Amino acid sequence: MIGLKGMLKVIDNSGATLAECIRVVRAGQFASVGDEVVVVVKKSRTGPNIATANKVKRGDIHHAVVVRTKFPLRRADGRYVRFDDNACVLVNKDREPVGTRILSVVANELRMKNHTKLASLAPRTV
Amino acid sequence: MEFANPLRRTLSMNIGIFSFQKRFLHTLRRPFVFPKPLKGPKIKDVVSEYEKRYQNNMDVDGKRFQMFHRSQKDRVRPGAVLLVESYSKYPIKESINRFAGYLLRVRHRGPKSSFLLRNNVMGVGVEVLFPVYSPQIKSITVLKENGIAKRPRRAYLSYLRQPRFRLAPVEPLVRKFMEGKKK
Numbered sequence: 001m002i003g004l005k006g007m008l009k010v011i012d013n014s015g016a017t018l019a020e021c022i023r024v025v026r027a028g029q030f031a032s033v034g035d036e037v038v039v040v041v042k043k044s045r046t047g048p049n050i051a052t053a054n055k056v057k058r059g060d061i062h063h064a065v066v067v068r069t070k071f072p073l074r075r076a077d078g079r080y081v082r083f084d085d086n087a088c089v090l091v092n093k094d095r096e097p098v099g100t101r102i103l104s105v106v107a108n109e110l111r112m113k114n115h116t117k118l119a120s121l122a123p124r125t126v
Numbered sequence: 127m128e129f130a131n132p133l134r135r136t137l138s139m140n141i142g143i144f145s146f147q148k149r150f151l152h153t154l155r156r157p158f159v160f161p162k163p164l165k166g167p168k169i170k171d172v173v174s175e176y177e178k179r180y181q182n183n184m185d186v187d188g189k190r191f192q193m194f195h196r197s198q199k200d201r202v203r204p205g206a207v208l209l210v211e212s213y214s215k216y217p218i219k220e221s222i223n224r225f226a227g228y229l230l231r232v233r234h235r236g237p238k239s240s241f242l243l244r245n246n247v248m249g250v251g252v253e254v255l256f257p258v259y260s261p262q263i264k265s266i267t268v269l270k271e272n273g274i275a276k277r278p279r280r281a282y283l284s285y286l287r288q289p290r291f292r293l294a295p296v297e298p299l300v301r302k303f304m305e306g307k308k309k
Contacts, residue, residue, distance in 0.1 A: 068250070072255070076216075076262075077216065077257065077260045077261070077262040077263075078238075078240075078257040078260060079240075079254060079255060079256050079257060079260065079262075080254070080255040081252065081253070081254050081255075082252070082253045082254075082255075083250055083251070083252055083253075084250055084251035084252070084287075085250065104248050104249065104250060105247045105248045105250050105252065123248065124247060124248055126225070126247060126252050126254070
């Protein structure tokens with residue numbers, strides 16, 4: 001349940017570390033895993049492991065896809081998955097990731113919501 | 127799961143007959159022979175009977191009941207390390223998805239009972255609440271009966287979410303189990 005002012009950890013190598021949601025792209029107040037969100041980058045890092053072509057700076061506005069939520073996600077057989085934090089991956093308007101790698105776990109809902117590229121980049125899905 | 131509810135049918139039929147009686151009493155042929163009321167279900171508590179049947183259908187061996195029900199002596203206690211193997215594309219029983227973790231609580235709700243497992247996956251804490259009688263779950267194995275140093279004195283171990291309770295990683299136990307399985 002990511003809405004306006006929701007803080008998200010950025011888990012790709014685009015350079016951003018923390019992002020704040022300013023708008024949920026689909027109709028409705030809150031975004032869940034697999035939904036697109038417009039974010040402002042609040043913290044960014046510099047270093048060797050960043051995709052240098054698309055370095056993201058503090059204050060940049062980007063689209064992002066929510067990838068982990070603290071709010072439990074319901075699966076078809078009645079199981080609920082909950083992560084300890086909220087995370088996102090920065091994307092451009094064509095839904096392609098800005099970074100080249102994803103650094104952490106990701107929810108399986110991405111596959112069902114047509115974000116197969118993100119799901120395949122992720123080292124682990126739950 | 128579709129179970130016929132005979133009670134519902136009799137009720138609607140009886141209501142129909144009474145409304146018929148009220149309106150058209152003067153037009154009835156006397157003496158009018160009313161049809162005999164249908165017999166109600168022998169068991170009055172239909173809901174618990176339904177729950178029992180659902181549980182028996184879902185849990186053929188009785189293993190899940192033995193593992194999780196409150197009345198069983200050898201049930202799984204909170205603090206245990208469990209491995210859940212489930213079919214990722216049910217009803218196709220090919221690809222198996224594995225999740226292991228510490229049992230935080232068992233939620234006793236009859237056929238809707240569930241248990242909560244917590245694990246640290248790549249540095250992120252993940253909790254999954256599994257329904258006990260889900261057909262999507264292939265098997266539940268106990269990797270360790272008590273994964274916590276002291277026997278937990280609580281039914282709901284929510285305190286394990288705090289950073290000061292660093293739980294031992296579960297991966298080596300899973301690896302040992304998988305190696306044992308291959309042999």
